[in-house]
Amino acid sequence: MESTARIVQLASMIASHTEAINDYLNDRGFRTPSFSLDALDSPGIPSDAVNIQAARASVISACSELKDLLTGPRNLLKFQWTDYVSVKAILRFKLDQSFDVDSSTTFKKMSEFSGLDERTVRRIVRHGIINHRFFRENEPGVITHSALTAILAQDPAARNSLVVELDEFWPAGVHMADAMEQWPNSEECNETGFTVANHTTKSMYDFFADHPDRGGRFARYFSKPEPVAAADEILDNYDWAKKRKMVDVGGSHGAVAIGIARRFQDIQCIVQDLPGPVAEGESRLPGDLKDRVTFMAHDFFKPQPVEADVYFFRSIFHNWPDKYCIKILQNLVPILKTGARIIIHERVLPGLERLDTADAMRAINLDVGMQQLLNAQQRELHEWPELFRRADHRFHYVGAYHPEGAIRWIIEAEWQDEEMGGTA
Structure with missing residues (x-):
């Protein structure tokens, strides 16, 4: 007996999961999805409804696959060049x-x-x-x-996001192959699809410094508040109680440091960033935390001036090619004491076993996006120990942990003087 055709399997999955979602919404008096003017911005399924969220993800994935199968390979090759x-x-x-x-x-x-x-x-x-x-x-x-x-x-924030994606990100993507041809295997931030698209010799951030209107739009794109779960990942899943001093390198307005200081009363937090974000962070800092959270203007491409137990980097390394990430780590070395920890809080590219998930698609899309803008990258899990090793063999890779449901991984290394021995 022949196995059931894939298109039938997908249709059955879509029907059963959609029925479960519809029943869930009806039972709770929620509105069903539509595109009418009074429609909900999202389907309204709570994050704790794990099974229904999984069913929704399965339906979206199955619909995409079914559409592609019924379109066929030859028609899928046709580029929708007027799309946006x-x-x-x-x-x-x-x-x-x-x-x-x-x-x-x-x-x-x-x-x-x-x-x-x-x-x-x-x-x-x-x-x-x-x-x-x-x-x-x-x-x-x-x-x-x-x-x-x-x-x-x-919604000005939603509108600004779409403008940035179409006016800044999309042209950079169109020209990424041109940049790859012009500067093969480049690790320079000013040899990218973005620089080609904008007819400049400057990196994206330097270009935006010269064009404050566009730079302001770009900054607002990343000022959107994250879900509470994403903000709490690092608080709930690392042993901050045993630490006495941490430096949040590139910590912007200090959201992570403020969260840590609120929850753990014995830790001192220093937030480092460029002068603009530091001044803004200081102006926002709650008065009751001023004795335990301080701000410092610092460029992480210069030697680190603060000795601490932990140096924390959140979504920093994915903005830079390997050669610059190595420099960032090496600039810590002169101040590091034995046992100091480096924590990198970043997305990790999925392995083959997870490539068919929606999260994998987002991570891979972001990886290519970082290349077209900055020649930067997301990294696979096995690349992190090697990055530490290339920076200095005294960085000993501790491991990586992915909290359930979290966006980012917690990647950790410990500084050990040579005489302590051990293996990376």
Whole structure:
């Protein structure tokens, strides 16, 4: 007897899991997903509903695979080269902000608002409707908001994120292969798809320093608050109670250090970053923590001036190629005391056994994204011990731990003087 065809397996999985999700939402009086104006921003499934969250992830994955199978390899090779053209135009000319969320408009009114001719508005808006569910046209020529454009019109952070992704990240990706050809195997931050796209010889961060409007948009993109679980990962899963002094290197406004100081009363925390974030962090610091959390302007490409028990790096190393990460570690060496710990809090690229998960796709996409912007990278688990070894053989790799449900891994090394012996 022949095995069940994959497309039937997928269809059955989609049907059964979708029914379970629908029953869950109905039983609790939750609204079912839609794209109507009053739709929920997300399906509204609580994070603690583990089975339903897993069912949702399975449905999304299965739908994608089923769509690809029924599209077929030859048609999958066709590149949708107009895909996000309408979205960029809608954002650039603020068509999503041209009328109130609870009202309607016409192509003519959008034309008058934007300065674009009516025919151009019509073709751009209809492209957005059919490809991205931007706007709705239930009557000929009468445009209302969809759930997506309603979010853009009312949520500046969501709108800014999409602008940054399309105006900064996308052009860099288009030119990444050009940069790879021009500078083969480069580890320089100014030899990237971003530098080609922007006709510059500067790295992305140096370029943004010269273009404060774009730099400000980029900074706001990363100022979004993280879920509480992500903020608590490092607090709940490391033994801070035994430490007396930690340095949060590149710690921005000090969110991690403040969390540690609040929970562990005997630890001193120093937050290091460039002068701007340090000044902002100091201005926000709660008064009751000023005796245990301090801020210091410091460039981690210069020697570390503070002796501590722990040096903490959160999402720092993925911004830099190996040669620069090695320099960051080597700049710690002169001040390190025996037993000092280095903690790196980062995503880790998945192994082959997890490549079919949504988390794996996000990590791999981010890895390529770091290359197109900075020639930087996410790293696989086996690459971390080697990075420490290349920096100095006295860094002894302790191991890595991935808290359940966490975004990042906790990667740790210990500094040992040569006379102590041991193996990395």
